[in-house]
Amino acid sequence: MAAVRLVGTPVRRREDPRLITGRATYVDDVKLVGMVHAAFIRSPYAHAKIVRVDLAKAKAHAGVLAAFSGADLHAAGMTASLPVAHKMPDLKTPPHYPLAVDEVRFVGEAVAVLIANDPYIARDAAELVEVEYDELPIVVEVEKAMAPGAPLVHASLGTNVAYAMPLRAGDPDGAFASADVVVKQRLVNQRLAPVPIETRGVVAQWDAGAGRVTLYSSTQIPHLLRTQLSLILGLPETNVRAIAPEVGGGFGSKLNVYAEEAVAAWLAMRLGRPVKWSETRSECFQAMIHGRDQIADCEIAAKRDGTIVGLRARILANLGAYHQLLTPVIPTLTVLMAPGPYRIANVDLEVTGVFTNTMSTDAYRGAGRPEATYLIERLMDLVARKLGADPADVRRRNFIEPSAFPFTTATGLTYDSGDYAKTMEKALQLADYPGVRARQAALRAEGRYLGIGLSTYVEVCGMGPSAAMPAAGWDSATIRVEPTGSVTVLTGISPHGQGEETTFAQLVADELGVAIDDIAVVHGDTDRVQYGVGTFGSRGTAVGGAALKLAIETIQAKAIKIAAHRWGADPADLEYRDGKIGLRGDPSKAMTTAEAGFLAFMGDQLPPGLEPGLDATRRFEPPNFVYPFGTHVCVVEVDAETGKVSVERYVAVDDCGNVLNPMIVEGQVHGGIAQGMAQALYEEVVYDEYGQLLTGSLMDYAVPRAEQLPHFDLDRTVTPTSVNPLGVKGVGEAGTIGATPAVVNAVLDALAPFGVEHIDMPLRPEKLWKAMGTRSNGKVSV
């Protein structure tokens, strides 16, 4: 009797009951006896010398326990810099102290911290801190920062350029010289704020008896955080425990080691009291990493038939004032992925990372790949426009064909598997592409502007082979079969919405024949779980899940030995069938994993030499990245009078290889599309020339609400990968990567009658309105 397989089915999430009833524990819900509250004092200036920090009045305020400036921390020996992970030989890495010591370099940089009995008192006392600044010249834009004589963000470096990474392959100059058409376009990926609905938060606790510090933090990387904290605090790593409790969204923003985490831990040690810090949304806009912020001058060369022969791009990446954990690395992914799903042999690319007086940029959902996809997908449309060709045809002509995989790109990546045309044809069919084109023509005659845009993406994720990562890229899993047969899974990844408590349990339930309710998936606590790298880069299932699969195999192998001994059979004749151990040729023999686990616990009926216990820890080192892909099609109408865009239809056909839980995969795609569409239409972090943040609240920064987003129609194709034993690719970022250019291409398609070729994001109504008015010689059709 075959058990019902759970893998591949929409099993309801096991994490949900606690979440929908309000019984989950996020950091801000952690309350410890004697807990005190930290408030940070932040710079109102984008660049200034700190002349004086006067904490006396704040310290004298009733209920305040202590207050420290950056200089105080230094004097107390807290002199470590916050970490940056990279393998770039010539990277400039200026010091980055948790609290600014003598100079502030962006608005919102922390200069002091105070601790009070109660958060209300902490806020009152923060008003009493006096900081005297001496303003310094400010530079906010990358191009100005690169100009000779520009103000220097870090004077000691003598330059604002942190690194430059050129990448040339083939014969780009020859390709451009022989091309029939060349299209040039400057393309800007504006700065974005990640805006998880839960901001950052920390509770730090010092156990003086054990000499250990425990840090509850809203983080995606508890183990890496532990390692870095031990280095920063000078504690043995065994004396640091990091816990990621329930985490209210990350999107890359919590893949970091932040000043506030280090300071809270230090304060807890110093004061001997548990210290809590809950970030306000205003602080979050200022001092949580931002994403994107790249300017790319691009050129693409094509033959008359649409064949792309060469690609050039000079990319300037705004790094912000300091390196956070992955700041310099992210823009390099843009260069590597610039050719997208197309065969482009000749490339001449370069990315330059530049410091400015703004908050650091770092990994935000997609992290480098949305930028790449935006470049190539906008350029494909521009080539089509120039040639008078259908954008779908130009893509068809250039796709890497399915038989070519594994395919090594001009940028040196090896795409694992793919069938790009298949997703595009399916998406076009679902969207009724010819029908929409016909309707577009009819509506144009009435002065209505419908546009259809597509984007075919391939992205690099499942991060990743350790050799190609700034730090370790493997991940781990432990399976313990407990004496009663329930199973504990300890995973090194750190899910915060991605649902692995469910998908991992599905996998274990199927493979080991255990009821899903008897499986506990544990994560996010460095004292409970073996070292793992965390959740980011769409790696949870592709790397963490793969490690789990290896652990399952080890458990099965041992369980087979136990059963074989019990049956007096040769282990080679045993196998796992539908989650149970069976004997080939003897259907009467069966043993469950639970029974084997019990025998392993009892220890008295084991084959000689076999250790008691049924558990296994395995690590998966990915031999390559994985490369999910897909095609998104967007249909919009632009209101000719106001420039307002309404999205009429959105179709996404994605391919992330094998699917463990289709409901969860679709959810990931929905959320991804929403964020990609938000970049296209709504969101932008704006600093003025003084480095003041003009979009510092949810009243100014437009995170879309339900009514600002459409319904998404999803479908998929399945092209497994051989990179990992599950055949899965990541899907956490794919939606974001695919969506942005689809939306922008649709809007520009709508505006084609006005001769508008390009408008930078976000596509605010005013920009479209202006483009429609000015390009049609002042005639606005209404």
Next chain:
Amino acid sequence: MIPATFNYFRPHSIEEALLLLRQGEAAKILAGGQSLIPMMKFRVVEPKTLIDLQGVPELAHVMWAGGHCTVGALTTHASLAADADVRRKAGVLWDAANALGDPQVRNLGTIGGACSHADPSADYPAVMLALDACFIVAGEKTREVAAADFFKGTFETALGESEILTKITFDAAAHSAYVKLEHPASHYALVGVAAVLVMSRDTIEDARIAIGGLADAPFRAGGVERRLRGIKGNDGAAIKAACTGAVTGQDVRSDVEASAAYRTAMADVIAARAVGAATRPR
């Protein structure tokens, strides 16, 4: 974000509230709190005395007498938005009450609070102007202020420091509508146009058109009003033409989201839409 400290009072009559307002140190009225509390959390305002009006429930009502309406200052946006009479007889107010903020804000926020607050991007001020509403103000003595005299500028009204807005009155406006172009993040109006029409059969006899969101205070578009007279309600082209150049001589605001030029141009478009909506039966 956490407000500074203050003393809290909940009086049970207007008189008591007025007394507290006069005697309390740095006293302020608290109605729905949907503008005041966010500002207190950022410590943009730090009243020392808060006088919560919720103990004076007679301030929350909508009463119709013939063609005349009285709305108590404490009436919430949500109750206006759910009021069928308001919808039929004062569509312009109903539209604004529905377009304003979000359900949670509408459940607490009040018409009196919104008008007293006089945010230049708010929705009601233009509506009040178009309705030619009258503000009943209690203080040393009770006085009436016409909408045209009430809104003075950004966060500035005709209310004295020790006065309380108690009621707003206006005549029914069967042919009326409010349309706004929203800021994508805040919901507030980049441009909001309130149109109240006097229609005779299908012809616009007279019009009051008020524009908000653009300038420090809402203003009437006199030129548009004149040009609309005599136009057929179903003549979209004529309405558009009449609404062209709605904004003249105003100091129009500009920000990241929308420049002064765009807002000015949009005033024409939104005015035409509001007039068009006002001509149609509700």
Next chain:
Amino acid sequence: MGRIELEVNGTRHELEGVEPRLLLVHFLRERLALTGTHIGCDTSSCGACTVLLDGKAVKSCTMFALQADGRAVTTIEGIGSSAELHPMQEAFWAQHGLQCGYCTTGMILSAIDLLRRNPDPDEVEIRTGLEGNLCRCTGYENIVKAVRAAAAAMAAAQPVREAGEPPKSPGELLEVGGSR
């Protein structure tokens, strides 16, 4: 310092020493340990802090605790438990209407308020009806589905009415919020 007497999730509470500036959200989270009500912003924008006040959705970060004196507050903890879920909770679960869960508790309460006002909303009405709540994870797709599903489930759970008899009030369809 103020004194407050209110009903939270059906239980009466009388507390002394309530600082007037104490926000309702902090009162619920810190004084009553009802941490299912979350905080996601400081501009009254996100709706993570949504609770029902006398049955109507409000943002508990934009209200002082003392304003709730004499009134009834319902938080996420008061509408259902793991053992006995409210149909809206059930629908969010079944339709995968949540990922990180942080917006979810406020979203569920807003959705309940929406069905109180409009028991059978279409997609557009659901989307506009939830405009006071931000979700960064789901793209709202499955939230919309969940609200549709909950509306259907709650309508089906209604006692059969005489043919043609309209519901007495939209609120009749709901068993929440301690309206008094």
